Amino acid sequence: MVExxxxxxxYARMVRHPLRSTARQIRARLFAGIGxxxxxxxxxxxxxEDARVPDASPQIAxxxxxxxxxxxxxxxxxxVEKAGPSATAGSQAGRKLVLAGQIENVTGTSQAAVFGxxxxxxxxxxxxxxxxxxxxxxxxxxxxxxxxxxxxxxxIAIVWNIPDDWHEQDVTIEFSAQQFKxxxxxxxxxxxxxxxxxxxxxxRPERGA
Amino acid sequence: xxxxxNLMAVALGGAMLxxxxxxxxxxxxxxxxxxxxxxxxxxGQGRLFTAELIGLRSAGAISYERYGKNVVRDTSATFLVAExxxxxxxxxxxxxAVWLGATGRQYNQSTRLENVPRGxxxxxxxxxxxxxxxxxxxLPDDEIVGGRLVLMARGSMRMDSAxxxxxxxxxxxxxxxxxxxx
Numbered sequence: 001m002v003e004x005x006x007x008x009x010x011y012a013r014m015v016r017h018p019l020r021s022t023a024r025q026i027r028a029r030l031f032a033g034i035g036x037x038x039x040x041x042x043x044x045x046x047x048x049e050d051a052r053v054p055d056a057s058p059q060i061a062x063x064x065x066x067x068x069x070x071x072x073x074x075x076x077x078x079x080v081e082k083a084g085p086s087a088t089a090g091s092q093a094g095r096k097l098v099l100a101g102q103i104e105n106v107t108g109t110s111q112a113a114v115f116g117x118x119x120x121x122x123x124x125x126x127x128x129x130x131x132x133x134x135x136x137x138x139x140x141x142x143x144x145x146x147x148x149x150x151x152x153x154x155x156i157a158i159v160w161n162i163p164d165d166w167h168e169q170d171v172t173i174e175f176s177a178q179q180f181k182x183x184x185x186x187x188x189x190x191x192x193x194x195x196x197x198x199x200x201x202x203x204r205p206e207r208g209a
Numbered sequence: 210x211x212x213x214x215n216l217m218a219v220a221l222g223g224a225m226l227x228x229x230x231x232x233x234x235x236x237x238x239x240x241x242x243x244x245x246x247x248x249x250x251x252x253g254q255g256r257l258f259t260a261e262l263i264g265l266r267s268a269g270a271i272s273y274e275r276y277g278k279n280v281v282r283d284t285s286a287t288f289l290v291a292e293x294x295x296x297x298x299x300x301x302x303x304x305x306a307v308w309l310g311a312t313g314r315q316y317n318q319s320t321r322l323e324n325v326p327r328g329x330x331x332x333x334x335x336x337x338x339x340x341x342x343x344x345x346x347x348l349p350d351d352e353i354v355g356g357r358l359v360l361m362a363r364g365s366m367r368m369d370s371a372x373x374x375x376x377x378x379x380x381x382x383x384x385x386x387x388x389x390x391x
Binding site for chain 1: 235236282284285286313314315320321347
């Protein structure tokens, strides 16, 4: 009788053990499966979110502020001029395309890196002509812009030299802004990181003086 | 039971890490110059220089002569001119100045006026020789009272002493035009 009981216990254990391990296996696979499905769902939803936000930067009009990261610029007028805004600074020869506007420093310190660090100036495209990088002038001084102070709005002129093969037609100006991160991933310090397209201005330049 | 204990340990660790992350001083506040207050007499001593704030003046426009030409700079705000007397202590040094405004904003010396005669940004100070430079800031009027002048050796803004001068009790009288000579 005693032997029988021991035998039954032995068989019961034999049967229960594989049963328990099978249940454990199923549970582990179930968890893994749920994890994979969740990863697929999240990746898919991220793609959907990306597609929902259009890549094209917003169109901006004259008088509408556009962020440059450290500063906010409000374009006011685009003209073709015969001479640059300064008689002493910058390049003098040839026709100029001048974008006039107002700029305001929106950070808490004086900024020398108005267009980001490393500097990323506006890009201008028109009729396939190759425009060089623009020069930025402080209208008040008729000198190149050095620095802007917080809470003081200034009029500036962004000036491109016009290549010889360009005739007056529509131009597209693209603005980019630099991203600010209060605590970066490396030192948790405040950092200015990548540039992103902030806006596109399409206009036909007026004929100036 | 052991699952619960593990979970508790992980939660406790997470909470401790979170508390540390949120209470430890950050990079930007750790890597700052050490503030040294100037005395009642307006004389402050940094590690590398001794400086005295002689007076403040404000103006709506500043004129000066450069290469025989008259230069006029005007502003929609105010030019604040700090007259200083500075000498280096052990080695030749260049000094930079910052105005910490009443609103907490930081104004660097105006680059529009970096060529003025006796301008601080072009001066170099020698040990035991006292020079009297001018630091010029462009700022809104309401940043002056409640703001303070800070001087530090150039190129050592972090982990070095910065001399903080007392805030002015009243705004200096604003002149329409200030002529700066050598």
